[in-house]
Amino acid sequence: MRLARRPVGDVGPDDWEHVTEAAAAPGAGRFAGRTRYISLDPAMRGWLDDRPSYLPPVGIGEVMRAASIVEVTESDHPDFQVGDLVTGAFGVQERVVSDGRGALKIDPAAASPSTYLGALGMPGLTAYFGLLDVGALKDGDTVVVSGAAGAVGSMVGQIAKAKGCRVIGIAGGAEKCALLTGELGFDAAIDYRTENVRKALRTHAPDGIDVYFDNVGGDVLDAALANLARHARVVICGAISQYNTTTGVQGPANYLALLVARARMEGFVIFDYAPRFTEAAREIGGWIAAGRIKVLEHVVKGTVDDFPATLQMLFRGENTGKLVLELD
Amino acid sequence: MRLARRPVGDVGPDDWEHVTEAAAAPGAGRFAGRTRYISLDPAMRGWLDDRPSYLPPVGIGEVMRAASIVEVTESDHPDFQVGDLVTGAFGVQERVVSDGRGALKIDPAAASPSTYLGALGMPGLTAYFGLLDVGALKDGDTVVVSGAAGAVGSMVGQIAKAKGCRVIGIAGGAEKCALLTGELGFDAAIDYRTENVRKALRTHAPDGIDVYFDNVGGDVLDAALANLARHARVVICGAISQYNTTTGVQGPANYLALLVARARMEGFVIFDYAPRFTEAAREIGGWIAAGRIKVLEHVVKGTVDDFPATLQMLFRGENTGKLVLELD
Known part of the structure; x- marks a missing residue:
């Protein structure tokens, strides 16, 4: 899902372009995977405006930036094996190829995968x-x-x-x-x-x-x-x-x-707090395990075509808890 | 100079009432004095509105709150002698009677009296x-x-x-x-x-x-x-x-x-910084004495009747430096 133009006001369907390309083989030092969950965040709206901020804007024609959970399907990377679940800023796309930078393996035994986009993300x-x-x-x-x-x-x-x-x-x-x-x-x-x-x-x-x-x-x-x-x-x-x-x-x-x-x-x-993420996630995980924090998620099932409409739910207050798009 | 009514927007002459009363003798534990300099401050505008703030509003019919420099003319207070110059929140009035609470003797040899309403105030x-x-x-x-x-x-x-x-x-x-x-x-x-x-x-x-x-x-x-x-x-x-x-x-x-x-x-x-005022005034005084800080004052000479018009100078940006009304 690529950004087709800069939205003015509300983001609409015409601001996006769904482009289909053949999935590439990962190549040396890389892995390929299929996206399982895409995070939808209010901050995304800011990334669409062409103005200086804490991250550069998403460029016209670029794949929309998003955190997601990806399942590794093919790997030529020593740290990632087929079947691993990985979180990172992989963008709004069905298939992903990554050199592993910024990618983090998650433990689905400790918490459901989407939790790593919300309470633990x-x-x-x-x-x-x-x-x-x-x-x-x-x-x-x-x-x-x-x-x-x-x-x-x-x-x-x-x-x-x-x-x-x-x-x-x-x-x-x-x-x-x-x-x-x-x-x-x-x-x-x-x-x-x-x-x-x-x-x-x-x-x-x-x-x-x-x-x-x-x-x-x-x-x-x-x-x-x-x-x-x-x-x-x-x-x-x-x-x-x-x-x-x-x-x-x-x-x-x-x-x-x-x-x-x-x-x-x-x-x-x-x-800015990246050096302390592990420490914080450990404490949050402890609260979840102890039942002191309940994970609140709003999961929409669909395809990347559902991304634009799902994003708008945030601005209409239609989600309760972390809004996630789960790909079929 | 008493507040006659609560101003709406700009403060005007009709918002004030100049009341003349006989000057009282100080009485035991008090001193009397004549006002030499009255401080004019932007914060005064806030004190005229009837809303919660860091100080209670000036009441209708009350003498307008103001910092000033007063010369003691009569004293039955052990800490203040005739001729002393004193600063305090004595209000917009020509004659003052005070029990000395909140009053502070100033040293006119160290700096001109009005400095204690500005750079040293x-x-x-x-x-x-x-x-x-x-x-x-x-x-x-x-x-x-x-x-x-x-x-x-x-x-x-x-x-x-x-x-x-x-x-x-x-x-x-x-x-x-x-x-x-x-x-x-x-x-x-x-x-x-x-x-x-x-x-x-x-x-x-x-x-x-x-x-x-x-x-x-x-x-x-x-x-x-x-x-x-x-x-x-x-x-x-x-x-x-x-x-x-x-x-x-x-x-x-x-x-x-x-x-x-x-x-x-x-x-x-x-x-909130009152416990550290002395320390700060000492450092500021040192900078002034060393010529590193210049005292910038805008002195208007007149009577308390000139207070309303002088106050408005602040909001039109007509003053340069500390605005003071010096009473004839």
Whole structure:
């Protein structure tokens, strides 16, 4: 699946081109494989814009960048054997040839393969380092997370609970909110579609928010800023409400609350934490094994042709947990 | 000078009431004095709004809050003698009675009295702790400050120069810009009224901004965010461009640059640093004595009746350096 043109606003079917080419033999020092699972992430929208960011944009005509799980079908690489399951940034394609750089073997006995794209992959690691390192989580903190039923948000809330904090999730719809408090152990959930988020935060966090982990931006970010505790940390992970804007990003009008609350707002890029990924994945894996963290996945079965429509589910809030495309 | 009503947008003459009352005798444990200098500060605008902030709003009918320099004319207080010069939050009034709480004797031999409202007062201390502590200034940093010809901004730039950093100031008008580079030792100055600030910053800070000290908000803040170096610190000190808005604060649309740059934006309130004021004032005083920092003051001579019009000078950018009303 190649990028055909740069989308303006919402990504549509005409922004992509499905090109069929003969699968190549791997060649010396390489392996070939077939894609089993493709990760769909809000950050993908940013990669489609031609502007400087933490990664170069996907070029027109290039295979769409994506993390995936690949099963090795042929190998001339000493570290990868036929049948191995491997994760890496292999892109949105059915067949893959790789020299192994950036590829990591996964253990399907330890967790189901798609978990390595979610709770044990970038979303889980993003939640872990964003909350603990950037957010500098402390005992007794009140944590609020937006996009709380998403891949990152559901992990943020559960990690904060595992660390003994009080957690309030913001999500869209009664079903997601019920899931947060009923299944994932959140202390409270706020439905931004039907509730006044600012007032609801005042109710659920009367002493203010110590850590606000933002995945959405826009009005929800402003509502959180209006409810900060002193020395609060606002973690800027993403802004899914703003990614498809054609009228300019809505800046947080309440940013001067940072002054009154002596608070900080900080961004981060997960790749900077690569040296500590193994350590973090081990701790997350322990929580999963102990039943303290539930893996929340939304698996769509289909082909790479389903990638464009599946991607749009993210921006309509139609997924609950990590959105994955499982190839037939 | 009492607050007559809450201003909407720009502060006007009808928002104030000049009330004349007989001067009281100090009484036991108190002193009386006449006001010599009144400080005018952008933060005053915030104190007029009825909303929670780092200080309670000035009440309707209350004497306007202001820092000032008072000469003791009568005293029944053991620590203050007739002729002493004292600084404190004595408000916009000609005569003062005080029990001495929050009052601090100043040494007119060390610096002219009004300096204790500027370089050696809250603006100087705000610059010092905002830059060094919140901004975590490091050797070799590129520092950008907005409102650079103002009371705080002129100190921020000069302190950064005293610490050996490269400094770019943003100010309004060619005269102010010439002052910054010609008199105060700034490496470059950008006139936001005539230049494209975003492009000018790219020219003057090609490797990005390490510390951005913001006094103005609005478009200038967005221009700085578009030019951050990795791990930049954005210090939120004020937002003078936004204080008189009647259409809502303009939030920084480029706040997602914090993510790409792994940067943070942080607010602070100077009163939190009270235990370290003496230490900081000593260091600032040393720089002034050594000629490394020039005290920039804009003194308006008049009566308390001139307070409302003088205050408005701040919001029109008509002052250069610390704005002070000297009472005849």
